[in-house]
Amino acid sequence: MGHMKGGRQSLRKRMQRGFTMVEVIVAIGMLTLVGLAAAQFAITAVHSSYAHQQRSIAVGLAESGMEQVQESVKGKDGNTIFSTLTSGMAKSQAQEALKTASDLNVIENAADTIDLGWSDTPSATAIQAKVETTDQQGKGTTYTVYTVVGKCYRLSTQASCLSAAKQGLVTTAGAVGSFKYVGQGNTAVEAASITDPTKFPTGPFNTGTAASQTYSPMVRVVVLVTWPDSQHQGKTCWYSTATILDGSNDDTLKTK
Template sequence: MGHTYGRRRALLKRMQRGFTMVEVIVAIGMLTLVGLAAAQFAITAVHSSYAHQQRAIAVGLAESGMEQVQESVKGKDGNTIFSTLTSGMSKSGAQEALKAATDLNVIENASDTIDLGWNDSPSATAIQAKVETNDRQGKGTTYTVYTVVGKCYRLSTQASCLSASKQGLVTSSGAVGAYKYVGEGNKSVDAASITDATKFPTGPFNTGTASSPTYSPMVRVVVLVTWPDSQHQGKTCWYSTATIFDGSNDDTLKSK
């Protein structure tokens, strides 16, 4: 009996030691899982925080770009706004900026909504179509600021501002109809001011008849900021802002 009882006690002790070991292994596994989950949460939180920071920087850059646009035309006549804003934009730079905006669907149906503008002899001191800048926190993010400037025309009976071809001012063959400036003694509109990317009509115009609708030339401006997506490799983040200026010598654009 004594030997049997001793063997049972030894067996029970071994079983207790086995259960304890299993419990330790389970506990270690649970702690590992919790630790991994916490680490993943921390990494996600850091990435999310950085993504929000990047967007905040981009918003600031876009707003700063639009403020620069607004300031550059302050006090100017409406029909000089276009030439002022395009004075620093080369053809290739303007086309690259428009492509970036259309590729990201920032400007949808660009051929229907904007006639791109540029300058044949761009100034290096004026607003540029493309500017790259790095964040000031030194985290290596490069932001690209695109500024797109173009013409569009608002029909007196409509609210939308559309391209010359979409408004029917230019035919599919490139011909421009015969138009007269409103209130300028039936002065004819130079076709080049509509078809040429470096020129702009001097004011509202129509066909010269009393019943003809009036077309008001406008300047469409889009400021787009792009930067690499920190959470999805190979993708691009963007933020944009836009405005339209009246190209008809609107007094509200002038300094008081």
């Protein structure tokens, strides 16, 4: 009997040791899961922090770009704003900037809202349509700053500023209607000032009749900053700011 008692005690001890091992394994598993969750949380937090930092840099670049735009036309006559802002913009880069803004829906229905402008002899010292800059303090993110400048026309009875074609100034065949400047001795408006991407009307105009509505030429400016999405491979992040400048008045800045 003594032998059997000793056998039961030995079995009980082995079972106790077995349960202890299971508990240890379960505990290790739980700790591992908690550790993995904590690590994932930390990684997500780091990525979110970096994404926030990237956006902050982009916002700063966009605001700086718009400040440069407004400083460059400060004190200028309204009808020279367009030529000043497009003086550094090559055609190819201006078109790329507009396409990028359109593809990202930064500018919706571009054909209806803007007639793109550029210079045939762009200056290297003026505002450029496309500039790339790299963040030297972070992970070397490359930001692309696009500046889109174009013409649009605002009717005296409307708030929206639309392209020449959308306003009916140009026919589908490309012909420009007959218009005269208001307050300039009924001087005729050159068709090129409406159709040429390098030219701009010198002031408000209408058809010359008493009942005609007046079209005010405006300058639409969009500053767009793009950068690679650090959290989603192959995707692009962006931030933009925009303004509309009165192209016929030297002291009016109208922001949209």
